[in-house]
Amino acid sequence: MKKTPKIDMYDPQIYPRRLYVAVEVEDLQEHFKVLSTDGKVEFTDEEAKVDFYGSNYAMVTRSVINKEDGKYGVLIQVPDLDEMQQSDISHEAVHAADYIYQELGMYTEDFKDGNEGYAYLVGWIAGCVSKSIIKAKQNDNRRE
Numbered sequence: 001m002k003k004t005p006k007i008d009m010y011d012p013q014i015y016p017r018r019l020y021v022a023v024e025v026e027d028l029q030e031h032f033k034v035l036s037t038d039g040k041v042e043f044t045d046e047e048a049k050v051d052f053y054g055s056n057y058a059m060v061t062r063s064v065i066n067k068e069d070g071k072y073g074v075l076i077q078v079p080d081l082d083e084m085q086q087s088d089i090s091h092e093a094v095h096a097a098d099y100i101y102q103e104l105g106m107y108t109e110d111f112k113d114g115n116e117g118y119a120y121l122v123g124w125i126a127g128c129v130s131k132s133i134i135k136a137k138q139n140d141n142r143r144e
Contacts, residue, residue: 006136007031009073010128012121017100018073019125020064021132024081032064032075058084061095063103074099076129081136089133093126 010019022028033042042065064075074096078084097118101108109115 006132006139008128008132008135012100012124015100015104015121016072017103018066018071019096019128020066020073020075021078021129022075023078023132023136025077028075028077031067032062033067034075035063035065037063059088059092061092061099063099072103076125078129078133078136081133081140084133089126089129090122093122093129096125097121 006023006025008021008023010021012019020032028034035042058078058080060077060079062075062077063072065072076092076096098108100106100121101118108118
């Protein structure tokens with residue numbers, strides 16, 4: 001029996017991008033078109049599969065297009081809950097915020113310049129990822 005994908009979608013409301021968090025989901029290329037880091041080149045499904053599963057990282061962030069509705073977004077993948085550390089959440093939140101800013105042509109500012117918008121976005125992303133991880137862990141505990 002095929003497992004139901006654990007992909008959560010979050011909408012930041014003020015940015016025209018979505019945040020997707022996938023916890024222990026295989027075959028992500030079935031759900032998303034994966035873009036290169038510059039957001040311009042689309043990987044083939046086979047390249048995306050290698051891209052998602054070819055690394056030894058606890059979490060991976062990629063720019064994507066949802067195949068179901070064509071919406072652009074950022075996907076944070078958590079391949080294995082047991083491998084991730086709490087610090088990985090903030091690390092990936094920064095990468096996700098970077099993707100959003102890059103794709104929208106926005107620029108981050110230094111602390112002295114008041115980088116509040118960027119800081120709030122990073123915090124929001126980290127909170128969303130935490131919610132998805134907590135939910136996934138609670139669902140795993142119910143099955144035991």
